[in-house]
Amino acid sequence: MSSARTIYHMKLDQIIDHTPTVRELVLKTDSPSDFSFKAGQFVMLNVPQGEAKPALRAYSIASEEQIKKGFRLLFKFVDNGVASNFVWGLTGGEVLNFTGPFGKVFFQEPPTEQIIFLNTGTGLSQHLCYLLSKKAQFPNLKYRMLFGVRSEQDMYFKPQLDALAKELNDFQYEFVLSRPSENWQGKKGYVQNFMADFDYKNIPSTFYLCGNGGMIKEVKHQLLELDGLEKSQIWAEAFD
Numbered sequence: 214m215s216s217a218r219t220i221y222h223m224k225l226d227q228i229i230d231h232t233p234t235v236r237e238l239v240l241k242t243d244s245p246s247d248f249s250f251k252a253g254q255f256v257m258l259n260v261p262q263g264e265a266k267p268a269l270r271a272y273s274i275a276s277e278e279q280i281k282k283g284f285r286l287l288f289k290f291v292d293n294g295v296a297s298n299f300v301w302g303l304t305g306g307e308v309l310n311f312t313g314p315f316g317k318v319f320f321q322e323p324p325t326e327q328i329i330f331l332n333t334g335t336g337l338s339q340h341l342c343y344l345l346s347k348k349a350q351f352p353n354l355k356y357r358m359l360f361g362v363r364s365e366q367d368m369y370f371k372p373q374l375d376a377l378a379k380e381l382n383d384f385q386y387e388f389v390l391s392r393p394s395e396n397w398q399g400k401k402g403y404v405q406n407f408m409a410d411f412d413y414k415n416i417p418s419t420f421y422l423c424g425n426g427g428m429i430k431e432v433k434h435q436l437l438e439l440d441g442l443e444k445s446q447i448w449a450e451a452f453d
């Protein structure tokens with residue numbers, strides 16, 4: 214029987230560097246042999262600290278809930294970060310320890326007509342998990358996503374998101390760059406500057422927000438205090 218205290222030993226099967234500061238780890242269960250979670254949940258990476266207790270850091274699962282034999286995580290490198298230094302020191306084949314799953318930011322069912330994902334950086338992880346986990350059950354929803362990163366160099370996952378856009382009947386996403394080069398033709402600024410495009414006051418919508426706490430605060434202020442949306446329409450996971 215697993216519990217929050219169960220330590221999951223996971224083998225590092227693959228490392229994918231999407232950019233110099235975004236690294237994906239593909240982990241396979243070692244013992245226990247199965248790991249179950251619900252889309253939207255996170256795990257705690259136990260970062261070894263020599264003789265001292267491990268340091269614990271939270272990471273949202275970026276792969277589908279149907280897979281019980283492992284999961285994928287997306288890491289953003291933070292200067293002098295305890296977990297960041299550990300993760301960027303890995304080479305593959307190591308066994309990492311995790312506890313979890315934790316968290317209650319679930320995909321709301323039955324879903325509304327429109328699903329709006331606003332994320333920044335590795336905040337993509339939770340939304341990717343929802344899309345991958347729910348696409349077979351809910352292929353016809355109007356899925357929209359704004360994906361905020363700093364510049365062109367920080368963009369990642371475009372081929373995978375393009376593949377999802379082809380697979381789903383109505384999924385559209387756009388990058389929003391806060392500091393693009395002068396050649397950038399796409400959206401410039403912050404994800405919260407563009408959400409009015411989704412006509413959410415007229416189309417029944419649910420918002421999922423993930424990543425930077427400042428973004429989440431601003432979006433909630435707009436939606437709850439200025440636009441009068443219900444709390445049940447907004448689900449957020451702040452990474453800081």
Ligand SMILES: Cc1cc2nc3c(=O)[nH]c(=O)nc-3n(C[C@H](O)[C@H](O)[C@H](O)COP(=O)(O)OP(=O)(O)OC[C@H]3O[C@@H](n4cnc5c(N)ncnc54)[C@H](O)[C@@H]3O)c2cc1C
Nearest residue numbers: 270271272273287288289291293294295296297335338452
């Ligand atoms: C529920 C939850 C889910 C999360 N999921 C993810 C995820 O999927 N992917 C992911 O990359 N992170 C995620 N995080 C953040 C993650 O838990 C760590 O906080 C982050 O990886 C930094 O850990 P660290 O040990 O490398 O840095 P620390 O050693 O904790 O911090 C080092 C220094 O960097 C600063 N710092 C910490 N975080 C940031 C940041 N994001 N930006 C700038 N400066 C920072 C600190 O203030 C400190 O000065 C999540 C957090 C929560 C609460």
